[in-house]
Amino acid sequence: MAAILEAGDHVLDDEISDPGLQKLWHYGRGRQPFNETNVEFDRQLDHLSVWLEGWNHEQRCKILEGLLVRSNYNQVQFLWTTLQPALHRDFMYSSKQYFPQTKFTPISKHTSREKKQKKMVKKFYRIKSAYIKHRNDVMECNTDLPVPKTVQKEEPIPESILNYKSRWSEVMKNTGKLPTLPKKPPSPKQRSGSPLFVSKSNSTSVLPRSQSLPPLRRHLQDESPRDGKLVYEPVIANPTLLKSMSSIELTRRRKSPCGTAPEYQAPIPVVPDEAWQLYHWYGDCWSDVQRNEFLHKMMRILDSRQLYYISSYLALKQYRDFITLLPEHLALKILHFLQPKELLVVCQVSRTWNRLASSDEIWKAKCDEVEIEVPVTANMKWKNVYKDNIYLKLNWELGHFKEVEVKGHTGKVLSVTFDGRRMASGSKDTTVKVWDAKSGNLLQTLKGHTKGVWCVRFFTRNLLISGSYDCTIKVWNLRKGTCARTLFGHEGAVWAIVRKQNLLASASQDRTAKLWDISRCQLLHTLRGHTQAVFCIDMDDDCTMVLTGSADRSVRIWSTKTGKHTKIIWVSQSTSVMALSLHKGFFACAVGEIISFWRVDTATCVRTFEEHEKRIETLELRISDSDKPEGIIVSAGQDGMIKYWDIAKEKSLHTLKGHNSQVNAISFDETKIISASYDNKCKVWDFNI
Numbered sequence: 280m281a282a283i284l285e286a287g288d289h290v291l292d293d294e295i296s297d298p299g300l301q302k303l304w305h306y307g308r309g310r311q312p313f314n315e316t317n318v319e320f321d322r323q324l325d326h327l328s329v330w331l332e333g334w335n336h337e338q339r340c341k342i343l344e345g346l347l348v349r350s351n352y353n354q355v356q357f358l359w360t361t362l363q364p365a366l367h368r369d370f371m372y373s374s375k376q377y378f379p380q381t382k383f384t385p386i387s388k389h390t391s392r393e394k395k396q397k398k399m400v401k402k403f404y405r406i407k408s409a410y411i412k413h414r415n416d417v418m419e420c421n422t423d424l425p426v427p428k429t430v431q432k433e434e435p436i437p438e439s440i441l442n443y444k445s446r447w448s449e450v451m452k453n454t455g456k457l458p459t460l461p462k463k464p465p466s467p468k469q470r471s472g473s474p475l476f477v478s479k480s481n482s483t484s485v486l487p488r489s490q491s492l493p494p495l496r497r498h499l500q501d502e503s504p505r506d507g508k509l510v511y512e513p514v515i516a517n518p519t520l521l522k523s524m525s526s527i528e529l530t531r532r533r534k535s536p537c538g539t540a541p542e543y544q545a546p547i548p549v550v551p552d553e554a555w556q557l558y559h560w561y562g563d564c565w566s567d568v569q570r571n572e573f574l575h576k577m578m579r580i581l582d583s584r585q586l587y588y589i590s591s592y593l594a595l596k597q598y599r600d601f602i603t604l605l606p607e608h609l610a611l612k613i614l615h616f617l618q619p620k621e622l623l624v625v626c627q628v629s630r631t632w633n634r635l636a637s638s639d640e641i642w643k644a645k646c647d648e649v650e651i652e653v654p655v656t657a658n659m660k661w662k663n664v665y666k667d668n669i670y671l672k673l674n675w676e677l678g679h680f681k682e683v684e685v686k687g688h689t690g691k692v693l694s695v696t697f698d699g700r701r702m703a704s705g706s707k708d709t710t711v712k713v714w715d716a717k718s719g720n721l722l723q724t725l726k727g728h729t730k731g732v733w734c735v736r737f738f739t740r741n742l743l744i745s746g747s748y749d750c751t752i753k754v755w756n757l758r759k760g761t762c763a764r765t766l767f768g769h770e771g772a773v774w775a776i777v778r779k780q781n782l783l784a785s786a787s788q789d790r791t792a793k794l795w796d797i798s799r800c801q802l803l804h805t806l807r808g809h810t811q812a813v814f815c816i817d818m819d820d821d822c823t824m825v826l827t828g829s830a831d832r833s834v835r836i837w838s839t840k841t842g843k844h845t846k847i848i849w850v851s852q853s854t855s856v857m858a859l860s861l862h863k864g865f866f867a868c869a870v871g872e873i874i875s876f877w878r879v880d881t882a883t884c885v886r887t888f889e890e891h892e893k894r895i896e897t898l899e900l901r902i903s904d905s906d907k908p909e910g911i912i913v914s915a916g917q918d919g920m921i922k923y924w925d926i927a928k929e930k931s932l933h934t935l936k937g938h939n940s941q942v943n944a945i946s947f948d949e950t951k952i953i954s955a956s957y958d959n960k961c962k963v964w965d966f967n968i
Contacts, residue, residue, distance in 0.1 A: 320565070323560055324573060327557060327573070327577075330551070330553040330554075331577065336582075336585070338550060338551060338554075340585060341554075342554045342557065343588060343589060343592070344592065345554065345558055346574075347589070349558065349561055353567045354567070354571065355596055357571045357574065358578075358593060361574075362586065362589065362590055362593070365586055366586070366590055370383070370583065371385065373583070378582075378583065378584055379424075380424050381421075381584050382420055382421065382423070383587055384408060384420055386408065386411060386420075386590065387408035387409060387410045409591070411595050412600070414595065416595070417588075417592050420591050421587065600629070600631075602614070602631070602635065603631050603632075607635065610635050614635060614641055615641055617636075619645055622642075637662050639660060639661045642660070642664070642665055645665055646661050652672075652949030653668050653671055653949070653950060653967055654699065654967075670968075671949070671950060674966040674967075674968060675966055678932070678933035679968065680935075680964045680966045680968065681964075681965040681968045682937060682965075683719045683962065683965065684719065685702075685714055685719040685960065685961040685962065686959070686960055687712055687714075688708055688710070688960075688961075689706075689708045689959065690706045690708035690959065691706060691956075691957040691959060692705070692956060692957070692961055693705055693706060693944065694732060694733055694943070694944045694955060695735070695944045695953050695961055696736055696737060696946045696953075697737075697946055697953055698737045698740075699948065700716055701713055701714065701715065701716055702714045702715075702716045702946075702953055703737065703743055703745075704961050705731070705733065705734065705745055705747075706731065706732060706959075707731040708731075709729060709732065709747075710724055710725065710726055710732070711728075711743065711745050711755065713743070714961070716951065716953070716963060725743070725745075725755050727753055727762040727765075728747040729747075729749045730747055730748035730749040732746070732747050733746060733747065733773065733774050733775070734746040734773065734774065734775050736778045737778075738754070741756060741758045742754060742755065742756065742757065742763070743755040743757055744783065744797065745776075746773030746775070746785055748772040750771060750773065751769075751773070752769075752783075752785060752795075754766070754797070754800065766800060768793055768805075769787040769791070770787070771787045771788030771790075771812070772787065772788040773785055773787050774786050774787065774788065774813070775813075775816045777816050777817050777818050779818045779819070779820060780822050781797055782794060782795070782796065782803075782822050784817075785816065786813035786814065786815060786816035787813060788812045790810065790812060790813060790829075791807050792805075792809075792825065793805050793806065794806065794842065803842070804839075804841075806827065806835075806842055808835055809829040809831055811829055811830035811831040813827050813828070813830075814829065814857055815827070815856060815857065815858050815859035815868075816828070817860055817866070818861065820863075823838070823839055824839060825837040826859055826861045826866055826879075828850075828857070828859040829855070830856070831855075832850065832852065832854065832855065832856065832870075833847055833849050833850065833856070834847075834848045834856060834859065834868060835847050835848075836879070848877065850868055850870055850875060850877070854871040855870075856869070857869050857895060857896055858895060858896060858914075860899045860900035861900070862901055862902045862910070863905040863908075864902075864905055865905070865908060866879060867912050869894075869895035869898050871894055871895070872889065872891045872892065872893060872894060872895060872916075873887055873888070873895075874887065874888040874895065874898060874914055874924075875888075876888070876900075876912070876926055885926075888914075888924055890930070890931050891916050891918055891920065891922070892918040892920075894917050895915070895917075896917060896943050897914070897942070897943065897945050898912060898913065898914040899912070899913050899946065907927070908927075909925075909927060910925075910926045911924065911925060911926065912924045912926060915942035915943075915944075915945050916941070917941045917942075919938045919939065919940055919941060919942060920934050920935070921934070921935040921938075921952065922935075923935075935952070937962055937964075938954065938956040938962065940957040940958040942954050942955070942957075950965065950966055950967040951963055951964060951966065951967070
């Protein structure tokens with residue numbers, strides 16, 4: 280069995296009964312187990328070795344270009360890595376000794392150009408380098424130098440490198456396996472499969488070690504010629520392949536003898552016929568591993584001219600600015616597939632990349648993929664919108680904000696609301712004041728209530744609604760600064776109001792809640808059922824139900840159509856419900872120092888939050904995803920602290936401390952929290968910074 284293995288025959292693993300021989304087969308010989316694919320691949324490599332020896336420098340470069348075009352990222356990276364040891368510091372000098380007419384110019388890279396710009400290396404001598412940006416630059420670098428006029432004859436190239444006949448004769452003398460070569464280069468049918476890709480050689484060739492010809496493989500030695508012809512005949516390109524390779528074909532054109540119109544002849548491929556077979560194997564038949572093995576073995580036979588050609592061509596692939604060369608709409612289409620973080624990295628490449636990657640078209644699409652919470656104006660760049668939106672979320676998570684203090688009331692501030700640009704506050708001094716939410720400047724003061732104002736809400740841009748301890752609800756005309764309507768109906772203090780669309784709901788000390796059509800100032804329903812004062816009220820966005828919280832420790836759900844309660848939820852056993860907020864099928868209520876989070880449809884408590892030290896006076900709930908659920912709760916109370924919570928976590932995210940007394944009311948949106956306190960002040964906590 281050992282003799283058979285030494286002779287080169289292939290044996291299946293199942294046929295080897297001795298485990299020691301199996302180990303020798305796998306590890307001792309360093310080859311994969313026998314299969315038909317490996318044998319066919321070896322046959323192809325052997326024939327390619329013969330063809331490669333017959334190709335001159337120009338043909339090799341053309342064929343290499345065709346291979347590089349058909350290579351994917353794995354092959355490009357493999358060649359780039361494998362070439363680095365070959366292109367050592369003496370490569371240029373040694374190559375010019377053998378090929379003095381060929382340009383071996385150092386290829387300029389981004390890092391080398393940066394070093395040349397430094398002052399510390401300006402005094403050193405530097406060879407002019409090539410900056411490869413286009414394919415023409417590659418061809419220019421690989422063009423032979425012109426012969427000087429003083430030189431009569433080109434210095435001969437060493438015979439050991441360029442003489443085709445001497446190579447084959449030397450191998451033929453040592454091995455005795457190759458047929459006698461004709462005087463002219465052999466045709467594809469006459470070439471025998473001499474494998475040049477095997478590293479070990481028994482011949483005493485005069486070639487360099489990397490280009491010496493080893494003995495034939497077993498499977499080619501057994502293929503004896505029949506009638507002067509080899510059994511294996513390489514397949515040349517068919518018409519379909521020739522048409523597909525029109526990019527490297529030339530059209531021969533000549534004139535007729537009589538001087539008439541030019542006559543076109545059939546396209547003539549620049550590369551030999553065998554190259555089309557190589558392209559077929561390389562592009563359609565071989566795996567990445569087989570391609571890399573072929574490239575690795577081929578590079579050992581190529582001379583320095585071809586190695587330099589590969590290096591310059593790969594430099595074009597590695598550093599070519601394809602985005603700049605493409606039409607703008609195609610470049611934007613490519614950049615559209617990048618993630619926002621990748622786009623920011625791309626902006627640092629160059630000014631052109633920065634301009635394209637900052638396009639409003641790209642960033643508007645990125646903004647459409649996320650929920651934008653920052654205000655958007657007409658002249659804003661979408662890239663800035665996306666950036667501000669990211670910073671806004673980070674500021675909420677980290678507790679970063681800008682604090683604006685609003686002063687003007689002479690009594691305790693009992694209520695506050697805002698519509699994004701303006702904020703309104705009601706105070707115990709019986710006035711309602713309207714402020715600029717960004718700067719905190721006072722815009723106007725509304726006078727008309729006779730007692731403290733416990734609740735305020737915006738209706739339209741020019742209409743404001745307020746409820747007071749004097750049992751009335753007033754509608755204010757902000758354009759004129761006067762009271763437009765006064766709604767009478769409650770017999771006790773109006774503690775809370777809520778408006779959705781054209782419906783207004785109010786809660787009162789008289790144990791009732793009322794539902795109004797505020798557009799007509801008409802009372803629709805009186806909600807009766809609570810046994811004690813109603814302190815808080817809220818309504819869903821669809822205006823189908825109203826929730827009320829009372830001192831009788833219950834939360835009641837009412838229908839806006841009938842005015843009847845549909846469900847009673849007892850949320851506490853001993854404490855009044857002081858605050859209530861409803862959003863997207865969930866509601867949160869404050870009972871003493873505890874916040875409880877409930878599901879409306881099942882009337883079940885999902886979670887409770889306990890961090891406040893004293894009674895909670897106000898809270899608001901915002902649900903971002905009702906399926907999970909996800910959202911935020913902002914609460915404040917008699918301890919003077921404002922807390923906001925992630926409803927998925929037990930602990931609050933952050934605590935805002937700034938008021939010296941009880942916080943009686945809050946209002947918030949995606950960018951701000953506004954609070955009203957008994958210290959006669961309002962504060963704006965702006966997270967959009």
